[in-house]
Amino acid sequence: MASSDEPVPLSAALNRAAARLAAAGIGDPAxxxxxxxxxxxxxxxxxxxxAAVRGERLTADDAGRLDELVxxxxxxxxxxxITGTAPFRHLELRVGPGVFVPRPETEGVAQLAIDALRAAASPSPIxxxxxxxxxxxxxxxxTEVPHAQVYAAExxxxxxxxxKENFALVGAANATLAFIDLAAAFPELDGTVSVVASNPPYVPDAAIPRDPEVRFFDPPAAxxxxxxxxxxxxxxxxxxxxxxxxxxxIVIEHGEWQGEAIRAILAADGWLAAATHPDLTMRDRATTAIRP
Structure with missing residues (x-):
């Protein structure tokens, strides 16, 4: 073991960290x-x-900090x-306890909403x-459809x-945030919206998420x-x-086995052309429909 003030080869520190994470069941430890x-x-x-290829070393302080994070x-x-950020498409969002961490599969859901928004006939769609x-x-x-007006409810x-922190960080002038229940959201916009999108809570109450990161750290309400x-x-x-x-x-994210049930809900309410779309792993991930 290196002494407390001795630099540590970065490659060795990475290997040690990856081995520890693999032993803990992390899917991509390296x-x-x-x-x-x-x-x-x-x-x-x-x-x-x-830096690892160049043979660079970590200071003892940095090596200790890495050990703590691992x-x-x-x-x-x-x-x-741990890092306080989550990448999402071209954005770096601030996240932490109390908020659902955005997942890569939701990027495809956002793409469906963006495509529909770009296709809207209005010069300033909502x-x-x-x-x-x-x-x-x-x-x-x-940010990707700057001529649109976007409203968000939480x-x-x-x-x-x-x-609030992410809206301030991104600073999109065409985005409006409101603290309001989704059932009562934005009555002033009734009948004017081109795209309604949501990643709602969709895990059945009796189901137990497999990943500890989800089970113990994502807020139950999400x-x-x-x-x-x-x-x-x-x-x-x-x-x-x-x-x-x-x-x-309308664009709704959901679990891979829920597409048929959601299409039935939307069709029964009068939505047209309900269709379910897979994510990049070919699992059903979102359902869309058209307002008659």
Missing amino acids: VDAELLAGFVLGTGRGGVQA ARRATREPLQH AVDLGTGSGAIALAMA NSVDAFVWT LYGGEDGLDVVRVLSGVGLRLAHPGGT
Whole structure:
């Protein structure tokens, strides 16, 4: 073992970190080790990899800091909670306890909403993100469709702290945030919205998420959606009908086995052309429909 003040080869520190994370059941231990080292060094994964190839060493302080972060990650604390940020499309969002950490699969859901928004006939279309959480979908729409007006609703006090920070950080002038329950959101927009998007809680109450990062760290209000997981989806369908103009689109993220049930809910409420879309792993991930 190196003495307390002796520099540590970065490659050795990465290998040690990856081994510890692998033993803790982390799915991509080498990736997480590099990301944590990058957080310590103020660089990205590419910078860490290049530094390791060059044979660079960590100071004793940096090596100790990396060890501390790896120990936290080995408890299955989410990487994003440790670094305080979560990448989402081109954005870097601030996240932490109390807010749902945006997942890569939601980037495809955002793409469906963005595509529908770009296709809207209005020169200044309106979009709404209901239950915005970190603000991921809303801020993606606002920054990638700058001629749109985007409204986001969140009703969790703990999550709203992070939402406000992300809206301020991104600074999109065309994005408006409100602390309001999604069922009552934006009555002033009734009948004018081109895209209604949401990543609602959709885990059935009796289901136990497999990953400890989800089970122990994501807020329950962002996960569980009633006995079949679809209680909030049923509310979304009605709210979407209120908000959307004829020809407007609803985009709802969901679990891979829920597409058929959600299509049935939307069709029963009068939505047209309900269709379910896979994510990049070919698992059903989102359902869209058109307002008659």
